[in-house]
Amino acid sequence: MSWFDKLMPSRIRTQRRSRSVPEGLWVKCEACSAQLYRAELKRNLYVCPKCEHHLRIGARERLEMFLDANSEHEIAAKLEPQDPLRFRDSRRYRERLSTAQKETGETDALVVMAGTLKAIPLVAAAFEYRFIGGSMGSAVGERFVRGVQYCIEHRRPFVCFSASGGARMQEALFSLFQMSKTSAALAALGESGLPYVSVMTDPTMGGVSASIASLGDINVAEPRSLIGFAGPRVIQQTVGETLPEGFQRAELLLEKGALDMIVDRRKVRDEIASLLAKLTDRPEVS
Amino acid sequence: MDLKFLGFEQPIAELEARIDELKFVGDDSEVNVSEEIERLRRRSESLTRNIFSNLSAWQIAQLARHPQRPYTLDYIARCFTDFQELHGDRMYADDASIIACIARLQGQPVVVIGHQKGRDTRERVMRNYGMARPEGYRKALRLMRLAEKFRLPVITLIDTAGAYPGVGAEERGQSEAIARNLIAMAGLRTPIVSLVTGEGGSGGALAIGVADRVFMLQYSIYSVISPEGCASILWRSADKAEAAAEAMGITAERLLKLGLVDEVIAEPLGGAHRDPQATSEAVKNALLQALAELQPMPPDELIAARRKKLFGFGVYKEG
Numbered sequence: 001m002s003w004f005d006k007l008m009p010s011r012i013r014t015q016r017r018s019r020s021v022p023e024g025l026w027v028k029c030e031a032c033s034a035q036l037y038r039a040e041l042k043r044n045l046y047v048c049p050k051c052e053h054h055l056r057i058g059a060r061e062r063l064e065m066f067l068d069a070n071s072e073h074e075i076a077a078k079l080e081p082q083d084p085l086r087f088r089d090s091r092r093y094r095e096r097l098s099t100a101q102k103e104t105g106e107t108d109a110l111v112v113m114a115g116t117l118k119a120i121p122l123v124a125a126a127f128e129y130r131f132i133g134g135s136m137g138s139a140v141g142e143r144f145v146r147g148v149q150y151c152i153e154h155r156r157p158f159v160c161f162s163a164s165g166g167a168r169m170q171e172a173l174f175s176l177f178q179m180s181k182t183s184a185a186l187a188a189l190g191e192s193g194l195p196y197v198s199v200m201t202d203p204t205m206g207g208v209s210a211s212i213a214s215l216g217d218i219n220v221a222e223p224r225s226l227i228g229f230a231g232p233r234v235i236q237q238t239v240g241e242t243l244p245e246g247f248q249r250a251e252l253l254l255e256k257g258a259l260d261m262i263v264d265r266r267k268v269r270d271e272i273a274s275l276l277a278k279l280t281d282r283p284e285v286s
Numbered sequence: 287m288d289l290k291f292l293g294f295e296q297p298i299a300e301l302e303a304r305i306d307e308l309k310f311v312g313d314d315s316e317v318n319v320s321e322e323i324e325r326l327r328r329r330s331e332s333l334t335r336n337i338f339s340n341l342s343a344w345q346i347a348q349l350a351r352h353p354q355r356p357y358t359l360d361y362i363a364r365c366f367t368d369f370q371e372l373h374g375d376r377m378y379a380d381d382a383s384i385i386a387c388i389a390r391l392q393g394q395p396v397v398v399i400g401h402q403k404g405r406d407t408r409e410r411v412m413r414n415y416g417m418a419r420p421e422g423y424r425k426a427l428r429l430m431r432l433a434e435k436f437r438l439p440v441i442t443l444i445d446t447a448g449a450y451p452g453v454g455a456e457e458r459g460q461s462e463a464i465a466r467n468l469i470a471m472a473g474l475r476t477p478i479v480s481l482v483t484g485e486g487g488s489g490g491a492l493a494i495g496v497a498d499r500v501f502m503l504q505y506s507i508y509s510v511i512s513p514e515g516c517a518s519i520l521w522r523s524a525d526k527a528e529a530a531a532e533a534m535g536i537t538a539e540r541l542l543k544l545g546l547v548d549e550v551i552a553e554p555l556g557g558a559h560r561d562p563q564a565t566s567e568a569v570k571n572a573l574l575q576a577l578a579e580l581q582p583m584p585p586d587e588l589i590a591a592r593r594k595k596l597f598g599f600g601v602y603k604e605g
Contacts, residue, residue, distance in 0.1 A: 138600030
């Protein structure tokens with residue numbers, strides 16, 4: 001943000017959201033270092049055309065590219081996070097929240113939309129990783145539950161794209177209990193006979209991995225995503241040796257049986273639409 | 287076994303040491319020291335009362351991790367009868383860091399599941415310091431399903447630093463094992479009562495902690511991450527664990543006020559390890575009371591109430 005933007009009161013700033021991929025005409029692929037033309041990269045859904053690395057993307061972009069154009073409306077958009085513990089470390093939690101809100105244009109780390117996917121009505125949720133590491137606190141948990149409840153009410157499938165470091169420390173036990181709260185919502189969804197597809201993207205760790213992300217009727221991941229419970233550094237400290245190559249990457253998880261499939265971002269619409277059509281007894285989608 | 291004192295209990299430890307010395311003298315001298323001993327005892331007690339009336343979150347965390355604190359097996363021995371341990375997840379292994387058994391609570395059959403830390407080095411290694419791997423959570427789930435099938439209530443005793451962060455645990459699906467328990471417990475058609483006896487460490491605790499009633503012992507803690515872990519991430523220094531413990535509000539008293547747990551069970555003066563028998567009796571009474579309330583409920587009603595409680599967790603603003 002320029003000095004001029006900073007002078008303006010936040011409510012009149014026009015720029016509503018920034019992107020995970022840094023602004024500019026050219027973008028450098030963090031995996032192969034190739035210089036990529038932004039417009040082309042965007043057309044390619046932020047997958048590097050040279051090495052197929054999947055760049056991290058924001059929640060809103062994710063849902064825009066996943067759902068049919070102009071089909072969507074947001075659920076529980078007006079929910080806002082609170083600071084029940086008046087938490088303060090090196091910074092106040094309230095400050096961290098307002099910084100994250102300004103930087104992302106989101107009120108919290110989960111965006112939930114009702115819309116259609118190839119004309120199949122559904123609800124899709126996506127984590128915004130740039131919002132305090134996509135961490136799950138009370139507002140995220142409540143939004144997730146509202147999304148699931150909408151599905152139960154309107155007989156729709158649910159899809160969630162996770163990108164999260166885990167439970168949000170600043171809401172302490174409230175955050176931990178979002179794991180059981182969101183899982184309880186998924187229990188109800190399952191009892192209603194409605195499918196849930198979990199799409200794990202880079203990274204999906206900790207409390208999010210150990211609740212909603214692992215509970216899909218179908219568990220999908222994007223290529224090369226880091227997925228696990230404990231962080232690699234913590235494990236390395238515990239075991240005291242270097243971690244094996246490819247540890248906690250989607251490909252290894254597939255090999256170990258934790259995933260149904262790894263899906264290239266450019267195929268996500270096709271694959272999930274085909275799955276949902278079969279699970280909800282609809283004709284083949286094109 | 288000699289009582290071990292924590293850093294903040296040092297003044298008490300010194301008094302107790304003097305009492306022991308006097309006792310030794312009293313045994314083989316003609317000087318009558320019993321009055322002096324009695325005087326020091328009273329002082330020790332009032333000092334303990336004083337120190338324990340104003341404990342910080344960090345001091346309580348140390349008590350929760352006290353090496354002499356009663357563990358799951360101690361509660362099983364004191365609160366339950368006719369105890370039979372059951373082993374294995376039927377898929378991979380038996381995880382000794384989680385005890386699972388069928389026992390009787392005042393004659394009534396129940397399933398008891400709890401983390402078990404070790405007392406000495408050998409046992410600690412065998413129990414993996416009470417940190418479960420996926421097979422531990424899957425064993426717990428298997429026993430919960432057994433309980434559901436035969437209509438036995440489930441009692442879980444929580445005391446873990448967290449789920450084990452290891453290569454094998456990750457590769458066998460630590461996340462999935464925890465998540466599976468959360469969703470299963472949210473729909474288990476039999477009463478579940480959980481008690482945090484020591485450390486309620488993160489997902490590894492919650493994986494057996496989704497319940498109709500959640501109790502905490504007075505000097506137990508329950509948190510999303512250990513104070514040390516929180517400090518090293520947010521303060522970038524593990525030395526700030528004390529501040530992190532305070533900020534996260536990990537104590538039973540605070541969590542009761544926040545509405546996150548249902549009841550705090552008082553511990554004897556000086557902590558549960560000073561009088562495991564009295565602690566166990568208080569625990570037993572609380573469990574019996576909870577089961578008396580929950581058991582008459584039809585399963586559908588029970589689950590509806592449990593979910594209502596789960597959906598109620600969280601503080602947010604409806605803008």
